Amino acid sequence: MRPILARAEVVWNIPLGTHTAAICFYCPEVASSAKPGQFVHLQLAPFLPRPFSIAAAGNGRICLIYQVIGPGTHDLRGRREGHTVDLLGPLGKPFDPPAQLNLVSVSGGVGLAGVSWLALKQALSGRQALIVHGQRSKHFMDVITAFECIRAATEMKGPMPAMLFATDDGSEGLKGTAVDLLASQWRAGPPGGIAVIGCGPRPMLSALKHFCLERQVPCFLSMEERMGCGIGACLGCAVPSASGGYFHVCKDGPVFPAEEVLI
């Protein structure tokens, strides 16, 4: 499905924590063709469009989870119900894990948005899905509220994935990272027949890649890089390939088999 430029209308834009929020757009043209793992480009201040993972889509709606960091995300935080944003999407290649395997999604911070949709869908389809999520503290982002709002907006009805939390400060769940939490679960009893998907800060993805490769578990990573065009024209969003040269996140990714990227 080729990407299209659409004028997306804000349905809601709610805070999830001190610097995090979720936003829902009514954008049926893009929502109907989007797949888990893909992203959209939003035209925000000051200059370049901003890429955001699709945290879930359905019912004509597209939901995103974001952290307010620079002028672009400040601009996004200021958009209210009824405001419009020009949105190009869906962009990039979706997740394509082996369908017969159970899914473990491992995320750090707002990287949750990169993996949440596939995990939510997997649980809805009746297969096992586990979300292993880490963030700096309990107050960083209210994940439960995020999922409630996203599921309601996209009309997801059915079972939720199991969820386990870790925080850097120990304010909720295990004190440590999402990969530490995955490792502790593994020590308790290694699961069989799983595929891992991951999204988050680069050091977390690197740790996750090595954890999975050592255990011969299929692992797919959703990568981030500073992006220009979003369509493979400018070659700005380069990530090193394990076989030499570079991939481009917008065109070759954002989802990559872990063994193919050099991180």
Added chain:
Amino acid sequence: MNGTSGIEVEVAGLKLRTPLIACSGCAGFGSELKRIGALEGLGALCLKGLTLEPRSGNTPPRLWEMPSGLLNSIGLENPGAQKVLGEILPGLDLGIPLIANIAGNTYEEFARLAYLLDSVPVEAIEVNVSCPNVEEGGRIFGADPESVYKTVSLVRGSTRKKLFVKLSVACQDVADVAMAAEEAGADALSLINTVPAMAIDPITLKPALGNVSGGLSGPAIKPIALLAVWKVYRVTRLPIIGMGGVATAQDVLEFMAAGASCVGLGSQLLRDPYSPARIAGELVELRKRLNKDQLKEIVGCAHGGTSGSTGCGSRGRGPRSGTACT
């Protein structure tokens, strides 16, 4: 855009349905824009910079956004001449004229690339003289009139295609460099290339780009580009493709008034790949409002004297006074 919009232009014999050219590096090989239906409004497309051998490009991060523009150091990533000529160009069907863009490490490489491109379906070759000359200590080819003259002469002798020379303002005097390119046989001049710059990451306090330095583009450099177009218009008779921060139809008028026959869209295509169609539509309206049969009638009109006058000024090898040189 039909044939009677009044915004058609002709640049060095190339007939363009609009005065908007996609700048090299911002439109890939055109298929990326075609896939999202964003070719409308473009008069021509300049292909991704081509080198003799494949290049993997610079260490990331390669992009850094500025308040009014973009810093990039892509590093001429491209699959190399063999693959581009053998696999990519033959399958391209964009419906608009294509311009190849070449970059060499040496004079010989420029000549070789031009020779290879002589037999492929591109209408013109744009010579990027902003790359470092490895035989002369890494100084850019475009830094002085002598090396530009030598580069363009060698390329001229290697191809029958129209030659555009893309100039940088990272030189002593862009007017001198432009005259050297004209003398060596260029058919048109593209100006300006990105402006050398850097950024510091405010969090790490280290260089933001993996390559430390990059090229600044976008609205931040528009006044620099306008001055270069103005100066070059007065000293050569070559058509000028004005580029550097063109984002609106008004920008197009300003560049044409300063002396550009048409303009290049660079960072603007990254910001909004569909903007050429909108800008072209606005240009049709602006032409009518200016009461011109053809938009090209305004080319150089800023040189005609006082503000408000629309008469075109004299150009080419004129006196250097009054060129707004500082």
